[in-house]
Structures are given as structure tokens and as C-alpha cells.
Amino acid sequence: MAPSGAAGPPAFILFTDLPKAGAYLEAIAARGLRSLVVTGPPQWPLEEVAVSYVGRPGHPFEAVERLEFLAAGDLAGILRQVVAWAAEYDIRGVFASSETFVEPGWQTADLLGLPGVGPRAARVCRNKHLQRLYLAEWSPVSVLSSGSRETVLTALADRYPLISKPLDLYCSIGVRVIRDQEALAAHLDEVAPESPVLLEQRVSGREFSVETIVADGVPVFSGVTQKSTNEEEGDFFVEMGHTLPACNLTEDEAGRLKEAQAAVLARLGFGTGMAHGEYRVLADGRIALMEIAARPPGDGILHLYELATGASIEASVVDAALGLPVRHPEPRRWARQIYFDHAPGKLDGVAVDGHAGVDPFWVVDHGLWPAVEPAGPEAPPGLRKVLVLKARGAGLGPLSDSFGRAVTALFDAPDPRRLEQYDATVREAVRITVS
Incomplete structure (x- = not known):
């Protein structure tokens, strides 16, 4: 299906978590486009309050032209809505800022013949086991829990401590440390066969994320963010701080992190959008990939980019999705x-x-x-x-x-x-x- 070309007003489809949508809506409106927004049905008080502000004068959500509540797994329902909008609007761009909508966002862009992250990036980035298979060159040793018990225990016998990760969750949900074979055996007893987890060798080292805007397969902007977590205090991995630009690495290390990110994106066939990769720099200088997402970072990292560079990075992402030149400035503050x-x-x-x-x-x-x-x-x-x-x-x-x-x-x-x-x-x- 070609771009809609409908006689109606020009528009942009945004798949998003509404409480984080303000800067995207502002950028879309500044380019003379209507915002057609898809989000999941409200589950939390914050989301319910956000919905109550849609269309309210003076609030950023006044810019929402149309809002549809659709489950990310309802691909047929999403595409039906997209086709209906394409008959009414001249849709110029599509972007998914929400993790759960990465695959529907790509499918929508493909349906309309518009720039998107690409099928391999959308699928692999949503599954941590696929990431380890496709990106083995940068990954720690890992095993899926659905293998035979003996195979799993043998493969990880000398790799402790381990990390257990759900395959498609985010925000550190379900991530935990496995310290020895007895703990692993007990953990395997707890894991439901229909919901396998990824078991991998714990990697120690300074942690960073790399945020990259990609336009038609070419990285056009990339930054490195320093991380701090609470992992030294127990068995969890909750991010407790972000610094941009990173202060605790050399110029060479920053360059190698960006090179690793570019190589990972090339392997994924990443088309157009924003990628958020998490890495560790090991004591011997090697770079290990923790995971990568085909969407912008969470927390307040996008706010940090605006404070550091003086410009809205959401606006640059919208430009990339529209096929416009991206010239985001480099950081000038920390x-x-x-x-x-x-x-x-x-x-x-x-x-x-x-x-x-x-x-x-x-x-x-x-x-x-x-x-x-x-x-x-x-x-x-x-x-x-x-x-x-x-x-x-x-x-x-x-x-x-x-x-x-x-x-x-x-x-x-x-x-x-x-x-x-x-x-x-x-x-x-x-x-x-x-x-």
C-alpha cells in the first residue's frame, strides 16, 4: 500500500505512552501535521489522568487530533484503524516511541510505504533470546531455560553468577541474579514452560547506553549516556541515574561504543527511527551488549538530551520519520x-x-x-x-x-x-x- 495521498489534512501516526508524548506532539504540530495517536488502554492512574487532558486547551495534549486505545497485540485492529485513517488523512510519517508498539509501528509504516525501523530490527529487538542469536559477536554466554534441565545446568556450570531475564519485558521487570547451581536448579523449578527466560553470564563493568537516530539505514546522530544502578546493593538491576554525556570514559571508549552500536544496527538492518542500546565496558576494554531496543530510551534521558544539546531530540526523531534532514546538535552541557x-x-x-x-x-x-x-x-x-x-x-x-x-x-x-x-x-x- 502506497502512502495514503488522501485529500484530507496531512497527519502523523504516533504510537506512544501518552504521559511521555508531549514533545512529540509539539514537534508534529510545528511541522503542520495532525497527530493521530495510538496507545494502550489506560491501566494506571497516571494514564487515566493523561487521557482526561486530551483536547484540553492550553495542555500539550490539546494537539491530539484523534486518539485510539488499542492493545499492542491486536495487530489486525491496529491496521484496520490505520487504513481508516489513511482514507481520511494524508499520512506523512509513523513512529513508535513505546516498547510494546515497536512491531505494530513497523508494520504500519510498511503498510503505508513510509520509513520505519525494519522487520528484523522490530522483531529481534522485542525478544532478548533473538538478540543473543543475531548479535552473538557482542553478547555474553546465554541459554534459554526451555532446554532440557541437564543441558541448561551443564552449559552454565562454570558461568556463575548468572542473570535471569524475561524475553520481552522491560524496565528491569523480572531480572534477577542467580549465584550458584543450587539457586539455578531452584529457579528452573519456578519458571513456567510456556514463559521461558534467558539465562546468561553476568557481565561486570561500567554501564552505558547509546542512543542513535537512524535515517534510511545511516546513523545521523549518536550519544553515550552513563548509568548507575543499585546492583551492588542486592540482586536487582534498577537504574538509579543517567549522565549525558558520559563522564567516566575516554574519547576512545566513547568512539568504540558508538562503533559497536553502528555495527549492531547494521546487523539488524535498522532502517529509520531511534535505537537505544545498553552496553558494558569490561575491565579488559571489551564491549558487551546487554540489550537493544528499537525505540527511544525511557526515564528522563530524552530530557537530558534537550538539557545537554539545547534542542528537542524528539523533534529530530520526527524529522527522521518524515524523511527530512536531521541535524541534531552535539552536547554543550552535562x-x-x-x-x-x-x-x-x-x-x-x-x-x-x-x-x-x-x-x-x-x-x-x-x-x-x-x-x-x-x-x-x-x-x-x-x-x-x-x-x-x-x-x-x-x-x-x-x-x-x-x-x-x-x-x-x-x-x-x-x-x-x-x-x-x-x-x-x-x-x-x-x-x-x-x-
Whole structure:
């Protein structure tokens, strides 16, 4: 099916998680296009609040022309809706910013003859076992739990500690450490045959992500983000901080990370879109792929790109999807996001001391992550946002996956030294009250 060419108004189909859609909607509207949005049926209070703001004047969701709630697995239903829209609108571009909609997003682009990530990238990036098979050159030793018990135990006998990962989940859900053969045998007893997991050798080293905008198979922008996790505190792997550009690697290491990402994308036949790869740099200098996604990064990393480069990276992604030139600027400042640990209990309140004009932003009250305002290259360090990701009175438990995090801060500085100094200031300023 060729691009719609309908006589109706020009439009853009966005598959997204609505609370993170603001910058995409702004970019689409700025290019004179209507936003046709597909998202999953609301499951959480934040999503329900987001839906209530659709079409409301003065809110970013005013830009939503049409909104359809469709399950990501309902490919037939999604494509029926796409065909209906194609008869009414002149659809110019398609993009999926949500992990679960990567494959339907690609299928929609293919149906309409528009740029997309490509069939191999869409399929492989949604399955961690396929990633290990296709990308073995960069991957640690791994085995699927669905093999015979003896085969699995033998293959991993001298590889402890291990990591167990669900094949198609995200946000560290279900990821855990297996420390010895006894623990592995017990874990295999727990895994349902119909829901196998990937078991792989744990890789130690500095962790980074590489974000790449790709246009027609060519990387046109790439950045390296430094990670911090809570993995040293227990058996989980929850990301607790991101820094852009990365401060703890050499120029050569950054170059090799980008080269590895480019090689991985070439192997995947990645067409047009944005890729988010997670890697570790080992003690001997080798680079190991943890996993890769055919969509933008989560958390506040896209906000960090805007703070660091001074420009909306969502706008550059929309340009790529439209087949327009992408000229995203390189970073000019250093930006960081941190998540705060908390005691278990009920979230009573959040306060910010000593930072006039920076009040806690309760995301669930507004239905979206707010926009950030970049500072000039030489501006002093600044705290840009403190976001509360849970509702007042929400129960807080151990940080075993990304959904357990409650409070986060975004800040930036003109150089890495002052960023590190300011980090301590931010941590002292934010107070979380839990009962």
C-alpha cells in the first residue's frame, strides 16, 4: 500500500505512552501535521489522568487530533484503524516511541510505504533470546531455560553468577541474579514452560547506553549516556541515574561504543527511527551488549538530551520519520538524572529546600512528564525539575524494578566537575516523607 495521498489534512501516526508524548506532539504540530495517536488502554492512574487532558486547551495534549486505545497485540485492529485513517488523512510519517508498539509501528509504516525501523530490527529487538542469536559477536554466554534441565545446568556450570531475564519485558521487570547451581536448579523449578527466560553470564563493568537516530539505514546522530544502578546493593538491576554525556570514559571508549552500536544496527538492518542500546565496558576494554531496543530510551534521558544539546531530540526523531534532514546538535552541557532511594511505607510528601522556583511536580496530577527549559552553554549549574512519579499516599516498597522508583531530579552544569559538585547539593535538597 502506497502512502495514503488522501485529500484530507496531512497527519502523523504516533504510537506512544501518552504521559511521555508531549514533545512529540509539539514537534508534529510545528511541522503542520495532525497527530493521530495510538496507545494502550489506560491501566494506571497516571494514564487515566493523561487521557482526561486530551483536547484540553492550553495542555500539550490539546494537539491530539484523534486518539485510539488499542492493545499492542491486536495487530489486525491496529491496521484496520490505520487504513481508516489513511482514507481520511494524508499520512506523512509513523513512529513508535513505546516498547510494546515497536512491531505494530513497523508494520504500519510498511503498510503505508513510509520509513520505519525494519522487520528484523522490530522483531529481534522485542525478544532478548533473538538478540543473543543475531548479535552473538557482542553478547555474553546465554541459554534459554526451555532446554532440557541437564543441558541448561551443564552449559552454565562454570558461568556463575548468572542473570535471569524475561524475553520481552522491560524496565528491569523480572531480572534477577542467580549465584550458584543450587539457586539455578531452584529457579528452573519456578519458571513456567510456556514463559521461558534467558539465562546468561553476568557481565561486570561500567554501564552505558547509546542512543542513535537512524535515517534510511545511516546513523545521523549518536550519544553515550552513563548509568548507575543499585546492583551492588542486592540482586536487582534498577537504574538509579543517567549522565549525558558520559563522564567516566575516554574519547576512545566513547568512539568504540558508538562503533559497536553502528555495527549492531547494521546487523539488524535498522532502517529509520531511534535505537537505544545498553552496553558494558569490561575491565579488559571489551564491549558487551546487554540489550537493544528499537525505540527511544525511557526515564528522563530524552530530557537530558534537550538539557545537554539545547534542542528537542524528539523533534529530530520526527524529522527522521518524515524523511527530512536531521541535524541534531552535539552536547554543550552535562546533564544528569538521579532517582532517590526511599524507606518502605506510604508516600506523604516531597519537599525541595534551597532552590527557589523549583517545586515538586506531581506527574500524576498533570498526566504527563513536563517539558524542560535548556540553559545557555556557560550558565551555572541548575536544578531543572523534581518529579514525583507516585500519587500521594502510594505505597513504596523495595526498588526491585523501575516502576518502584518514586522521586527523581533533573539538573545540569557547564562541565563535569561542577556537575559532580552540584549532585551532592541536589541530594541534600530533596526530602521525601514516608510514614
